[in-house]
Amino acid sequence: MEVFPDYAALSQRAAEIVIGLLKEKPDAVLGLPTGSTPVGFYDALVASGVSLARARTFNLDEYLGLPRTHPESYYSFMKRMLYDRTDLRPENCHIPDGTAADPEAECRRYEEAIRAAGGLDILILGVGHNGHIGFNEPGAPWDGRTRIVELAERTRQANARFFNNNIDEVPRRAITMGIGTILEARRLLLLANGAGKAPIVQRLVEGEPTPEVPASVLHYHPDATVLLDTEAASLL
Ligand code: GLP
Secondary structure, three states, rough: OOOOOOOOHHHHHHHHHHHHHHHHHHOOEEEOOOOOOHHHHHHHHHHHHHOOOOOOEEEOEEEEEOOOOOEEEEEHHHHHHHOOOOOOOHEEEEOOOOOOOOHHHHHHHHHHHHHHHHOOEEEOOOOOOOEEOOOOOOOOOOOOOOEEEEOOOOHHHHHHHHHOOOOHHHOOOOEOOOOHHHHHHOOOOOOOOOOHHHHHHHHHHOOOOOOOOOHHHHHHHHOOOEEEEEOOOOOO
């Protein structure tokens, strides 16, 4: 665990870890998150000017049924944050297709694509207020693979801010890497900032690992690091 004075420092540190990896391995396979937490990380990565020309990226999740062109699709988010701002090659940017005609087949294809790329060298994670990682909500199986999931009410409420504050517009289902998929990444980096995350960070760091707090599975990973700002760490 590392605690930083503020969000900018936390974001900078996360970017430096990824930049260090890319120096050693320019074709590294990066697992990437969405949400508000990683925005500073993406900004710092872009500002560094690091080349992603040979990197491969796999996103954690995507809403089911939301067109890629929708401004709140995770594809659109990634396009704004990274794809359009770096030299990443489009063919190396992977994100589940939430509009696939056969979503089950899409989940299998996605798992296979991660495997074919040699697995994730690093996976950056945010955490939901209920401890979710990707869209693995409380109770998700720890050996789960990429699959279709129902979003928890609390998650839909939290994400309504991106959908005109109207929960009815928030998709009900998503495709997410499973916790089993997540655990296979060679390195995990979980970021959390702000006082709102302090209670879940406390449960994650100090509580017994339990499927009720999906992020607590990090305790079982041999190379997992939690990066916090002082507010998120305030209850520790
Ligand atoms: C979203 C994403 C997660 C993310 C989490 C926290 O719903 N599916 O991958 O980590 O919620 O979001 P935020 O960073 O905005 O708090």
